[in-house]
Amino acid sequence: MQKGSSFTSGTVDFNGHFDDDGRIRRTGTLMSASAHIITAVIGSGVLSLSWCFAQLGWIAGIVLLVAFGFITWFTCLLLADCYRSPDPVTGTRNYNYMQAVKANLGGLSYRLCGLSQYGTQVGGTIGYTITSAISMAAVKRSNCFHKHGHDKGCHSLNNSYLLIFGAMEIVLSQIPNFHKLSLVSIVATIMSFGYSSIGIALSIAKIAGGAHSKTSLTGIPVGQNMTSMDKMWNCFSAIGDVAFAYAFSLVLLEIQDTLKSSPPENKVMKRASTVGIATSTVLYTLCGVLGYAAFGNDASGNYLTGFGFYEPFWLVDIGNLCVVVHLLGAYQVIIQPFFAFVEIWSHNKWPESRFITKEYNFIGIYRINLFRLSWRTVYVILATLVAMIFPFFNSFLGLIGATTYWPLTVYFPIEMHISKAKIERNSFTWIWLKILSFTCLIVAFLAAVGSIRGLVVSVSTFELFHSVS
Template identity: 50%
Template sequence: MEDGGSLQSQARTEIEMAEEDDGRTRTGTVWTATAHVITAVIGSGVLALPWSVAQMGWIIGPIALIAFAYVTYYTAILLADCYRTPDRVKGRRNYTYMDVVQSSLGPRDVFLCGLVQYISLWGTMVGYTITATTSIMEVARSNCNHYKGHDASCSVSGTLYMIIFGLVQIVLSQFPSMEKITLLSVLAALMSFVYSIIGLSLCIAKFVSHHSVRGTILGVKVGGVDGVSAPNRTWNTLQALGNLAFAYTYSQILIEIQDTLKSPPPENRTMKRATLYGVSITTIFYVSLGCIGYAAFGNSSPGNILTGFQEPFWLVDIANIAVLIHLLGAYQVYAQPIYGKYEAWLAKKWPGSAFFNKVYTIEIPPLKGREIRFTMCKLILRTIIVIVTTVISLMLPFFNSIMGLIGALGFWPSTVYYPITVYMVQAKIKRGQQKWVALQCLSIATLVVSVLAAIGSVVGIVQSLKHVTLFKVEL
C-alpha cells in the first residue's frame, strides 16, 4: 500500500511540475527539443551542400560551412535567453518569435519581423514541397534506369507527385499544435540521419573508386570546356551562399520549440543544450557531406547530391524515400507556427464567430477514446494555405535557386538581426560598448552576405524561367 501511495504521490508531483505558471502543461525535454532542432535544420538544404562547396572551392567552401554554423549557434543561444522577459528564469513567457520582438521593440519592428518570419517559414514549405517531389521523381527515374538501362530515356513528370504531397500535407495540417507532432518530428529527425548517412556513404564510395581528390582551390572554373561564363560563375557563387544560409536557418521557430519545454531546469538552459546538440550534429553531417561530396564529384557536383547516383538503385531509393518522410514532418514543423498565429489572431478578433471559435468533435470508432477536434477556420484556412503553397511550388520548381532565395531572405533578419537586437535590449547593452560593436559588426557582415545571395538566387530563377513550362515539373 505504501508503494502504491508513493507511486501515486510521485505521479501527482510530476503532473504538478509539468503544469507551468500560465496553466499550460509542457512535457518537452532536451531530447525532444533536440529532435525538433535537427528536424528543422537538416532539411533539403543538406542535399545542395556539395554543389555549394563546388562553387566556392576547397578553401572558402569549408570555411563558409563552419562560419554559418557558428553564427547560427551563437545567435540562437542569445535568442533562447529572451524566451522570458524581463527575467530570463522567472519572467513573463513569450510564446512565439514575434512575442519576443514585441516584448522589447516597437510596433514597427513587430510588423517587419512578423512579415519576414512568416514569409520565410512559408518559403521553406515551398522549398520542401519541391524537394520532396524531386525525391519521388528520383525514385521513379532510378528504377527506370535500372531495369531499362542507364542509356534509356527515363523522363519523369513530377506534377502528380507534387499534388499528392500537397494532399498528404492537408491531412497532416489538422494536427492541433507543434507539441502534438513530436512523434512525427522524431521520425523525421531519424530519416534525416538515414539519407544523410546514405548520401555520405555513396560519396565516400565514389571518392574511393577514383583514388583522387577532385575539385579545385577556387571552385568551378571560368571558361573552357568544363567551365562556365564569368557572370554565371558569380551568380552561382552568391546563390551557393544562399543555399548555406537556408541549410542553417531555424531560429524563427526556436521560441516555438522552447515553449514546449517543461521546467525546471529553466527553459533557456535546456534550449541552449538542445541547440548545441542539434547544431553540432548537423554541422558534422554538413561539413562531411559537403566536402566529401565535392571530393567525389569535383566541380561537376550536382545541385541535389542524390541525383548524381544511379546505383545501387535500391540504396538510392531508400535515401530518397527517407528524404520524403523527413520532409513530411519538417513541413509541419515550419507550418504549425503560421497556423497558430493567424488562428489565435482571428479567434481574438471575432470572439463571437462560430467559424473561428466553435469546436467540432468527431469520434474515431476504430480508436477507442480517440477523437478529432477542429474549427471550420482550422479545417478550411489550413487547407487553403497548403493548396497555395503547392501551386507556387508547381510554378517555380527550381531546387537550388529557390533554396538560395529563401535562405537569403530569412537568414539575416530572423537568424541574426532580431536575436541580436532583442538580446541587447534585454541585456541592457549600451551603444558603443565593446559587445555592442562586435554584435553590430556581425549583423552588418551577414546583411551584406544575405543581400548578395538574394541577388544571385533571383538571377538564377530568372534564367531558369526561360527554359521551363509553368505547372510542368520534369526531371
C-alpha cells in the same frame, strides 16, 4: 475556453496539471527539443551542399559552413534568453518569436519580424514540396535506369508527385499545434540521419571505387563553360543555399515553449541548440566534402538525384524515400507558427463564431475544428500550386536563405540581446555585435542577388506546369 488551447486560459494550477500561465503543463525535454531542431535544420538544404562546394571550392565551402554554423549557434544562445521577459528565468513567457521581439524592441520591429518569419515559413513549405517531388521522381527514375540502362532518359513530369506530397500534408496539417509534433519530429530526425548517412556512404563508395572527379580550392574554374559573371552569380546563390541550411531560428522560441519549466527553459534550449547545430554541422560538412570529392565540379543541385547515384538503385530509393518522410515532418515543424498566428488572430477577431472556435470529437480520439480543417487545407493546396509553377530547387532555396537568415538569425537576436542586457552604445561589445550583424547583412544581400538572378534565368526557359525530373 478550453484549457490547453492555443490561448491563455488564466486557470490557477491547483492540481499540478497547469503551468504558471494557466496552460496545460509543458512536457518537452532536451531530447524532444533537439529532435525539433534537427528536423528543422537538416532539411532540403543538405542536398545542395555538394553543388555549393562545386561553386565555392574547398576553402570557401568549408569556411562558410563552419562560419554559418558558429554564428547560428551564437545567436541562438542569445535568442533562448528572450523566451521570458524581462528576466530569462522567471519573467513573463513570450510564446513565439514575434512576441519576444515586441516585448524587447517594440511595435515596428514586431511587424517586420512577422513579415520575415511568416514569409520564410511559407517559402520553406514551398521549397520542401519541390524537394520532395524531386526525390519521389528520383525513385522512379533510378528504377527505370536499373531496368533499361542509363542510355534511356527516364524523365517524367513532377506534377503528380507534387500533388501526392500535398495530399499527405493536408492530413498532417490537422495536427493542432507544436506540442503534438514530438513523434513527428523524432521520426523525421531518424529519416534525416538515414538519407545523410546513405549519401555519405555512396560518396565514400564512389571515391573508393577510383573516382577521380576534378575538384579545386576555388570551385569550378572560369573558362569555356563558365564565364566570370556566371561564376560570381553561382557563388552568391551557393552562399544563400548554405544560409538556408541553417535556417531554423524562426521556430526556436516556439520549440522552447514546449519545454518543461524545470530546469529553466533557456538552459535546456541552449543545450538543445548546441546538440542540434553541432550534429547538423558535422553532417553538413561530411555531405558537402564527400559529395564534392565524389562528383567534383560536376556535382548536381540535389546530390541524391545525381547521375552517379543511380546504383545501387535500391539504396538510392531508400535515401530518397527518407528525404520525403523527413520533409513531411519538417513541413509541419516550420509552418505551425504561421498556422497558430492565423488561428489566434481569427479567434480574437470572431470569438463568437462556432465555425472558428468549436471543437468536435471524432471517433472519440481526435478533435476536429472546421476552421482549422478548411483553412489549412486551402493553404497546402495553394503552396503546392506555387511549387508547381516555380519548381526551381537551388535558386529558390538560396533566395529563402538569403532574405531571411540575416533578420531572423542575426539581427533580431542581437538587437534583443543589446536591449535586454542594456549594453552601452559605442562600447566594445556593442561595436563588435553591430559589425557582426552588418557583415551578415552584406553577405545576405549578395546571396539574394545571386538567387534572384538564378530564378530569372530559370523562368526564362521554363514551361508553366511542366517541371521534369
